[in-house]
Amino acid sequence: DVKVTQSSRYLVKRTGEKVFLECVQDMDHENMFWYRQDPGLGLRLIYFSYDVKMKEKGDIPEGYSVSREKKERFSLILESASTNQTSMYLCASSFLVGLSSYNEQFFGPGTRLTVL
Amino acid sequence: AQSVAQPEDQVNVAEGNPLTVKCTYSVSGNPYLFWYVQYPNRGLQFLLKYITGDNLVKGSYGFEAEFNKSQTSFHLKKPSALVSDSALYFCAVRDKLSGSARQLTFGSGTQLTVLP
Numbered sequence: 001d002v003k004v005t006q007s008s009r010y011l012v013k014r015t016g017e018k019v020f021l022e023c024v025q026d027m028d029h030e031n032m033f034w035y036r037q038d039p040g041l042g043l044r045l046i047y048f049s050y051d052v053k054m055k056e057k058g059d060i061p062e063g064y065s066v067s068r069e070k071k072e073r074f075s076l077i078l079e080s081a082s083t084n085q086t087s088m089y090l091c092a093s094s095f096l097v098g099l100s101s102y103n104e105q106f107f108g109p110g111t112r113l114t115v116l
Numbered sequence: 117a118q119s120v121a122q123p124e125d126q127v128n129v130a131e132g133n134p135l136t137v138k139c140t141y142s143v144s145g146n147p148y149l150f151w152y153v154q155y156p157n158r159g160l161q162f163l164l165k166y167i168t169g170d171n172l173v174k175g176s177y178g179f180e181a182e183f184n185k186s187q188t189s190f191h192l193k194k195p196s197a198l199v200s201d202s203a204l205y206f207c208a209v210r211d212k213l214s215g216s217a218r219q220l221t222f223g224s225g226t227q228l229t230v231l232p
């Protein structure tokens with residue numbers, strides 16, 4: 001079974017703190033993704049990476065950065081946490097997109113971040 | 117641009133009755149379509165996907181979905197609902213013409229409640 005793990009299930013931080021969310025996958029997937037999930041808004045893509053040291057902005061990258069130094073690990077960084085970043089954060093991974101198919105994403109359990 | 121709509125925030129159905137969770141999409145070309153399920157305090161789990169071929173797709177836990185190109189829909193169905201099917205369901209779409217790994221757009225989610 002594919003396993004995507006996230007470093008914390010619940011996290012409480014204070015406004016202005018630097019926050020690191022870690023994600024690790026064990027299936028040698030090329031693609032990794034960070035989403036945030038908010039009620040009524042579904043999942044919104046923050047950043048994704050298709051290779052080590054490669055990253056692309058998603059739909060809502062402001063206030064976030066990412067790091068991918070190893071293939072299996074993808075980190076989301078909140079440089080200076082704000083209360084509007086209180087949310088559920090989901091990491092996902094998938095094999096590289098092919099020309100005639102598209103591979104499903106496998107998700108971690110999520111990190112519920114509260115910024116006070 | 118691509119988008120997906122789940123017109124119902126909440127669906128209630130009695131146990132043993134058939135269930136339908138609706139999804140419509142908009143893409144420039146042809147779509148890849150997905151359904152995911154999220155149980156409380158868990159990440160998303162893949163249910164099924166439509167890539168090409170037969171319009172009726174069968175997936176996990178007895179779920180199926182029908183791709184209807186003329187109506188741009190991909191409704192999720194199950195002949196006989198179980199209480200354990202109660203969860204949050206997400207539809208997602210990717211345009212086959214999209215050249216980037218990121219282009220999976222999620223709907224806002226439908227909360228399914230199966231009543232005993």
